[in-house]
Amino acid sequence: MNYENIGVTQDNGIATITINRPKKLNALNRDTIQELRDAFEALDSDENTKVIVLTGSGEKAFVAGADISEFADFSVKDGGKLAAKGQELLFDFVQNLGTPVIAAVNGFALGGGLELAMAAHFRIASDNAKMGLPEVSLGVIPGYGGTQRLPQLVGKGKAMEMIMTAGMIGAEEAHQCGLVNHVTTQEELLPLAYKLASKIMRNSLVAISGAIKAVNANYEAGVNGYEIEISEFGNCFGTEDFKEGTTAFLEKRKAEFPGK
Structure with missing residues (x-):
């Protein structure tokens, strides 16, 4: 463009x-x-x-x-x-x-x-x-x-x-x-x-996106930031990045996050 x-x-x-x-x-x-x-x-x-x-x-x-x-x-x-x-x-x-x-x-x-x-x-x-x-x-x-x-x-x-x-x-x-x-x-x-x-x-950009939402929620009127954090935390467990990150940790190697 x-x-x-x-x-x-x-x-x-x-x-x-x-x-x-x-x-x-x-x-x-x-x-x-x-x-x-x-x-x-x-x-x-x-x-x-x-x-x-x-x-x-x-x-x-x-x-x-x-x-x-x-x-x-x-x-x-x-x-x-x-x-x-x-x-x-x-x-x-x-x-x-x-x-x-x-x-x-x-x-x-x-x-x-x-x-x-x-x-x-x-x-x-x-x-x-x-x-x-x-x-x-x-x-x-x-x-x-x-x-x-x-x-x-x-x-x-x-x-x-x-x-x-x-x-x-x-x-x-x-x-x-x-x-x-x-x-x-x-x-x-x-x-x-x-x-x-x-x-x-180097980190999971999927997780970072969720963290951005959770941090921003603390400054939104009428929004419970803790609830957003809980939701975004839970969402991470359904991502390929979470599977790769935890597997890499247990295998003592550097994670290669797919960004999904």
């Missing part, structure tokens, strides 16, 4: 999605959001894709935010539709994807950019990364899940401070508060992402 605003490459089970709008600091517009959805959906259905790495082109930005020019004149109704459609189309979709997603944050991850990174299953960052939700400085609030996911990751108090001050934090502070898992140089950012992806791929 050909894309105008993103690039997609695949190598040995690892797919890399690169948001490529350097003149706009990779800002998210409607077309980019749709292309990202299409790419994630296609890769998730491709049995050759085991892990997805998401990053931005260039050295300045992962995603510097949403394209404000697209919604500056929106009405109340239009604004609500924008947030609802965006969350359903991309941000919630990424969070609930069965294929593991690693966000490799290079440079600025602001507004919708940070919200996209937070929708990934976990994040790593280059040491020049700057992250924040500056929406209140524009008279609006985060609308792509930022008010929900940021407190889950860094705690209510830190999230309130970041949102209300509209300030940015650097990579080390993001690491300290749990927003990112690792910090490295910009040159080593993607190699680290691929190293982590390779570690993930």
Whole structure:
């Protein structure tokens, strides 16, 4: 599939999605959001894709935010539709994807950019990364899940401070508060992402998909995460991966998971 605003490459089970709008600091517009959805959906259905790495082109930005020019004149109704459609189309979709997603944050991850990174299953960052939700400085609030996911990751108090001050934090502070898992140089950012992806791929991707569902269930209103865990745990016993994993353990050899 050909894309105008993103690039997609695949190598040995690892797919890399690169948001490529350097003149706009990779800002998210409607077309980019749709292309990202299409790419994630296609890769998730491709049995050759085991892990997805998401990053931005260039050295300045992962995603510097949403394209404000697209919604500056929106009405109340239009604004609500924008947030609802965006969350359903991309941000919630990424969070609930069965294929593991690693966000490799290079440079600025602001507004919708940070919200996209937070929708990934976990994040790593280059040491020049700057992250924040500056929406209140524009008279609006985060609308792509930022008010929900940021407190889950860094705690209510830190999230309130970041949102209300509209300030940015650097990579080390993001690491300290749990927003990112690792910090490295910009040159080593993607190699680290691929190293982590390779570690993930050694394990049962069927089991990992179930674990993603169980972990996410803890943050869904009205859903008992323990019950989802029990269900997903039970489902594992009917998979070929479980049979291979337990057999390999008992035979004292490395498991070769079929992914089924």
